Amino acid sequence: xxxxxxxxxxxxxxxLGNKVRSMEQNSAQETVMLVEKTELPDVCYFxxxxxxxxxxxxxxxDERDIHGFFALYYVFSFDSFRHFIxxxxxxxxxxxxxxxVAVQLPAAxxxxxxxxxxxxxxxxxxxxxxxxxxxxxxxxxxxxxxKDFPLDRHAPRVxxxxxxxxxxxxxxxxIPVGPIHAGIIEPGHFRFGAVGDTILHLDARLFFTxxxxxxxxxxxPLEKALFLAERTCGVCALSHSTAFAQAVERLGExxxxxxxxxxxxxxxxxxxxxxxxxxxxxxxxxxxxxxGVSQGARLKETLQQLNERxxxxxxxxxxxxxxxxRIDITEREKEEIAQTLAYVKKEFQELVDLLFSxxxxxxxxxxxxxxxxxxxxxxxxxxVAARASGRSVDIRRDQPYAAYDQVSFHVPVxxxxxxxxxxxxxxxxxxxxxxxxxxxxxxxxxxDTFTPLPPLPPYRSAMGWCESPxxxxxxxxxxxxxxxIYRYRIRSxxxxxxxxxxxxxxxNIVPDFPLINKSxxxxxxxxxx
Amino acid sequence: MVLQAxxxxxxxxxxxxxxxxxxxxxxxxxxxxxxxPYYDVIKFMxxxxxxxxxxxxxxxxxxxxxFVSIVTAGIFIPTYSLHNEWNFIGDVILVVYLFGxxxxxxxxxxxxxxxxFGGMGSSREMALSAIAEPALLLALFSVCLSSETMKLPHxxxxxxxxxxxxxxxxxxxxxxxMLIVVIAETGRIPVDNPxxxxxxTMVHEGMLLEYSGRYLGLMMWAAQIKQLLLLSLxxxxxxxxxxxxxxxxxxxxLYVAKLLALGMLLAFIETMYAKIRLFKVPKLLGSSMxxxxxxxxLRVFE
Numbered sequence: 079x080x081x082x083x084x085x086x087x088x089x090x091x092x093x094l095g096n097k098v099r100s101m102e103q104n105s106a107q108e109t110v111m112l113v114e115k116t117e118l119p120d121v122c123y124f125x126x127x128x129x130x131x132x133x134x135x136x137x138x139x140d141e142r143d144i145h146g147f148f149a150l151y152y153v154f155s156f157d158s159f160r161h162f163i164x165x166x167x168x169x170x171x172x173x174x175x176x177x178x179v180a181v182q183l184p185a186a187x188x189x190x191x192x193x194x195x196x197x198x199x200x201x202x203x204x205x206x207x208x209x210x211x212x213x214x215x216x217x218x219x220x221x222x223x224x225k226d227f228p229l230d231r232h233a234p235r236v237x238x239x240x241x242x243x244x245x246x247x248x249x250x251x252x253i254p255v256g257p258i259h260a261g262i263i264e265p266g267h268f269r270f271g272a273v274g275d276t277i278l279h280l281d282a283r284l285f286f287t288x289x290x291x292x293x294x295x296x297x298x299p300l301e302k303a304l305f306l307a308e309r310t311c312g313v314c315a316l317s318h319s320t321a322f323a324q325a326v327e328r329l330g331e332x333x334x335x336x337x338x339x340x341x342x343x344x345x346x347x348x349x350x351x352x353x354x355x356x357x358x359x360x361x362x363x364x365x366x367x368x369x370g371v372s373q374g375a376r377l378k379e380t381l382q383q384l385n386e387r388x389x390x391x392x393x394x395x396x397x398x399x400x401x402x403x404r405i406d407i408t409e410r411e412k413e414e415i416a417q418t419l420a421y422v423k424k425e426f427q428e429l430v431d432l433l434f435s436x437x438x439x440x441x442x443x444x445x446x447x448x449x450x451x452x453x454x455x456x457x458x459x460x461x462v463a464a465r466a467s468g469r470s471v472d473i474r475r476d477q478p479y480a481a482y483d484q485v486s487f488h489v490p491v492x493x494x495x496x497x498x499x500x501x502x503x504x505x506x507x508x509x510x511x512x513x514x515x516x517x518x519x520x521x522x523x524x525x526d527t528f529t530p531l532p533p534l535p536p537y538r539s540a541m542g543w544c545e546s547p548x549x550x551x552x553x554x555x556x557x558x559x560x561x562x563i564y565r566y567r568i569r570s571x572x573x574x575x576x577x578x579x580x581x582x583x584x585x586n587i588v589p590d591f592p593l594i595n596k597s598x599x600x601x602x603x604x605x606x607x
Numbered sequence: 608m609v610l611q612a613x614x615x616x617x618x619x620x621x622x623x624x625x626x627x628x629x630x631x632x633x634x635x636x637x638x639x640x641x642x643x644p645y646y647d648v649i650k651f652m653x654x655x656x657x658x659x660x661x662x663x664x665x666x667x668x669x670x671x672x673x674f675v676s677i678v679t680a681g682i683f684i685p686t687y688s689l690h691n692e693w694n695f696i697g698d699v700i701l702v703v704y705l706f707g708x709x710x711x712x713x714x715x716x717x718x719x720x721x722x723x724f725g726g727m728g729s730s731r732e733m734a735l736s737a738i739a740e741p742a743l744l745l746a747l748f749s750v751c752l753s754s755e756t757m758k759l760p761h762x763x764x765x766x767x768x769x770x771x772x773x774x775x776x777x778x779x780x781x782x783x784x785m786l787i788v789v790i791a792e793t794g795r796i797p798v799d800n801p802x803x804x805x806x807x808t809m810v811h812e813g814m815l816l817e818y819s820g821r822y823l824g825l826m827m828w829a830a831q832i833k834q835l836l837l838l839s840l841x842x843x844x845x846x847x848x849x850x851x852x853x854x855x856x857x858x859x860x861l862y863v864a865k866l867l868a869l870g871m872l873l874a875f876i877e878t879m880y881a882k883i884r885l886f887k888v889p890k891l892l893g894s895s896m897x898x899x900x901x902x903x904x905l906r907v908f909e
Contacts, residue, residue: 251726254723255723255806260804261805275885362881363803363805365882366796366800366881367880367882368878369633369878369879372634372635372636376635438881439881441883441887587885589808589884589885590884591807592808
């Protein structure tokens with residue numbers, strides 16, 4: 079394997095020729111290619127299109143006080159080699175522009191707009207120049223992620239530059255919805271262009287509660303930043319803290335003890351369980367199937383109470399520590415988990431049988447909100463939404479972490495890409511998760527639950543990743559010289575999947591939108607970092 | 608007559624409360640108290656109304672028009688007694704059109720403030736009512752044919768005297784046709800979902816979003832009264848036993864018992880079913896129309 083990766087990399091270097099200035103190993107799993115910014119689109123397109131790399135994350139960084147330049151990192155994942163290639167380019171502060179990659183690689187769309195908003199690096203030729211993270215009333219020349227922007231600076235509000243799709247025809251009705259909604263949900267503004275009740279186009283305006291977590295983390299000690307990472311999102315708290323801890327551990331090149339790895343896997347699967355079961359129930363609210371809603375809520379509650387008894391927190395906060403886990407479980411708790419899961423499995427099976435034998439429910443879910451495989455691939459959709467559209471990605475299998483290489487599990491894939499497929503994926507994954515937990519409980523090794531961390535090398539980057547209930551989540555981390563965070567970039571599954579929602583609702587009717595949206599089950603907080 | 612109007616007004620929230628409670632129990636929830644709709648109405652009446660700057664006089668007038676037209680319709684519908692001195696004025700068609708007036712103003716005012724959900728709600732309501740109204744009329748006609756009168760009390764009298772043949776196909780067909788119409792007109796699953804918070808899926812509730820305070824209270828109360836009236840109509844067309852009882856008190860109790868039973872049936876249907884796709888609702892109402900037509904044909908050829 080080691081040899082084939084070397085051969086593959088040197089062949090790639092040959093093919094790219096002098097487009098690559100240098101190529102070096104950042105870690106065992108990551109190779110960094112330094113390119114001129116003019117070559118950036120070509121190299122990225124080559125890696126994505128020819129070599130079939132997935133755009134994993136993209137990070138912009140203000141490194142002017144290290145070497146005088148801004149830096150951009152486009153990370154591609156090559157699942158078959160279990161290897162990452164990072165395309166790095168340096169940008170002169172006097173000319174803060176770069177040729178847009180998003181022209182050829184649609185998945186880069188949001189990343190480049192984010193870099194433009196937060197760092198003031200302008201992607202030239204970008205198909206969508208509207209602001210993304212900071213809304214239109216934020217001054218255009220203020221870029222909060224630059225190091226010279228003080229954390230406590232107050233930004234004046236200016237005339238809004240927000241723009242939505244204009245419609246020429248009188249037959250098109252514009253329906254603005256939100257950002258405040260009737261239910262208790264996070265803010266998002268949706269603007270439908272509809273002909274009658276059929277949706278022609280959807281503009282989704284998100285990022286209403288941008289918290290500046292990444293900015294706030296800069297200069298923060300790592301132990302404290304773990305708590306910040308955990309608070310990125312309520313329902314994927316553990317996935318975020320695990321991803322962050324893994325980034326730190328990878329940077330320090332420590333391996334966590336086997337017991338800690340098993341426990342992390344166990345709790346991550348418990349997180350997936352309560353999310354997936356709750357989501358299957360919530361989808362029922364999309365068509366007013368009250369029995370499904372209340373049964374889903376009840377089972378979710380059972381699992382969250384289990385979380386509280388075992389880990390001390392309903393949303394599994396505080397489980398992970400840097401270098402291992404903080405919570406160990408006893409034999410009695412193992413027994414309790416096994417018992418609760420047996421009960422939940424039986425009850426969930428009943429709910430699923432009821433749902434899948436309900437004619438109206440099936441009719442509402444089937445053929446609604448289809449996301450095509452082509453769109454899913456172009457936008458690098460991840461998680462449940464990807465697997466429901468026939469795109470087989472699961473970072474637990476593709477780049478195993480924690481103890482996922484110690485258990486056997488099956489990754490369900492459906493081809494259709496409608497609401498029903500996404501629900502089926504969740505149902506299958508619930509059963510897989512229960513099976514994984516059974517294996518873990520059966521072979522839980524004994525030993526320590528954490529390893530102390532060595533001092534971390536400054537100005538080197540590392541990534542941690544995790545398959546959250548919504549899909550893969552990537553945390554990119556660079557530590558400064560005083561063991562505090564220099565740059566921290568959270569790319570959640572939601573961030574990758576939101577751009578796919580408008581494509582899936584196109585051609586459906588307006589009253590089906592809540593159902594489609596629920597089937598993706600994306601959280602807003604994961605984007606509003 | 609006045610007594611009947613008062614009873615209708617006061618009884619309506621109770622039936623709503625019972626339906627909600629039944630639904631909650633069936634869904635494994637405890638649910639609010641059956642008196643909750645009364646508390647809600649009282650709360651709304653005490654509150655100030657907030658009106659949109661864009662709204663016109665319609666927004667103020669509509670709640671009263673709707674409330675009054677629904678209560679007026681209630682005067683012509685037999686409930687627990689047949690002694691009604693206003694018989695000579697109105698018949699089935701008047702009742703349907705009083706409902707129509709209420710619907711018209713509700714839909715018109717939903718457009719008044721210019722909110723997107725109001726517009727969506729009223730366009731859907733009007734599209735559906737274009738089919739729901741004839742379906743209601745046809746279902747009523749299929750019953751009226753048997754007694755050759757359109758006056759409801761006369762109709763009920765002849766029904767109690769001559770009686771329905773429980774096993775007559777026309778009876779069964781008319782029963783199901785009417786049941787579908789009642790569900791659609793009360794805005795219940797599978798046609799509309801009265802409990803949803805998803806504005807984009809709303810039909811009737813969407814039109815009420817702009818109201819607040821006493822105006823909202825009146826609109827909700829009117830909707831509850833309309834529900835009670837439709838249930839009464841259904842009961843007295845298909846289960847009129849006891850309405851001519853010697854003791855008015857006994858027949859009243861019997862009436863309430865029948866209402867509760869029917870309300871629970873609706874709650875049961877609402878729990879068992881899910882909301883169908885919006886564009887399938889016309890098909891459902893169309894099937895009600897066909898059932899009515901078949902009932903009429905059978906009746907004619909019998």
